[in-house]
Amino acid sequence: MEQTHTTHQGAATPGAQRRVLVVEDDATIVEAISARLRAEGFLVQTATDGPAAVEAAEAWQPDLMVLDVMLPGFDGLEVCRRVQAQRPVPVLMLTARDDETDMLVGLGVGADDYMTKPFSMRELAARVHVLLRRVERAALAATPRSGILRLGELEIDHAQRRVRVRSEDVHLTPTEFDLLVCLAGTPRAVLSREQLLAEVWDWADASGTRTVDSHIKALRRKIGAERIRTVHGVGYALETPAS
Structure with missing residues (x-):
C-alpha cells in the first residue's frame, strides 16, 4: 500500500532536499498534496495505511510527516505515537472533522500542527515550510x-x-x-x-x-x-x- 517516489535515503544533510512523508488513503488528496510539495522542492514519499506509514517513517527517516487521522489498519494518532517513539518528527495532522477533541488528542500524541479538510494546497505548503523552519531555528538556538x-x-x-x-x-x-x-x-x-x-x-x-x-x-x-x-x-x- 506504499508508494515511493524518490531514491533518496538516509538522514538529512545540509543542503539536501528535505523529505516529506504524506500519509493519506484518498488517492486524489495524496496526488494533490504530493504534486504541490514536489513543486515546492521537496522529496515526497506516500503511504496509504497505518502500518505502511510506520514502516516508511522508520526506513526513510522523513524530515516531516503530513498525516491524516482516519486511516486503514490503524489511525493517524497511533501512527504518530509509534513514529514519535522512534525519533522526533514534525507532524502536520489532517482531520476531516472540525472537532477540537480530535485536535487536542493529535497534539497530545506528538503532532505539531493540524489542518481541517477541506484546505488549500497553498496553505498546506506554507505550514510545511513554517514547521521545518521552526525545527531548524530551534536546533540553532539550542x-x-x-x-x-x-x-x-x-x-x-x-x-x-x-x-x-x-x-x-x-x-x-x-x-x-x-x-x-x-x-x-x-x-x-x-x-x-x-x-x-x-x-x-x-x-x-x-x-x-x-x-x-x-x-x-x-x-x-x-x-x-x-x-x-x-x-x-x-x-x-x-x-x-x-x-
Whole structure:
C-alpha cells in the first residue's frame, strides 16, 4: 500500500532536499498534496495505511510527516505515537472533522500542527515550510542558550529542550516547547494570539488563532492549567509564583 517516489535515503544533510512523508488513503488528496510539495522542492514519499506509514517513517527517516487521522489498519494518532517513539518528527495532522477533541488528542500524541479538510494546497505548503523552519531555528538556538529557567516548580532546560514540573519530566512536542519558551520569556506579561502566531509559528496574519488556542489547551494539560492565564479577547500569560 506504499508508494515511493524518490531514491533518496538516509538522514538529512545540509543542503539536501528535505523529505516529506504524506500519509493519506484518498488517492486524489495524496496526488494533490504530493504534486504541490514536489513543486515546492521537496522529496515526497506516500503511504496509504497505518502500518505502511510506520514502516516508511522508520526506513526513510522523513524530515516531516503530513498525516491524516482516519486511516486503514490503524489511525493517524497511533501512527504518530509509534513514529514519535522512534525519533522526533514534525507532524502536520489532517482531520476531516472540525472537532477540537480530535485536535487536542493529535497534539497530545506528538503532532505539531493540524489542518481541517477541506484546505488549500497553498496553505498546506506554507505550514510545511513554517514547521521545518521552526525545527531548524530551534536546533540553532539550542547550543548557545544553555541555561535552565526555573519558575517555581516549573523548569525549562533550553539546551536539552526538556521541561520538568515538580522534578518530573514532561513530554512536550517541539511546538509546545517553543510556545512555553515564548510565554516564559516575559512571565506574567500577556501575549496576544497574533504575537504568539508570529513568534512561534512565523505566521504574519491572524488566521491561525484557533491553532494557538488548541496548543495552549494541550500545554495546560501537561504543565497544569493554573500555570497559563487566559485574558479573554487578548491572549495568554504564563503565571509565576508570587515573590
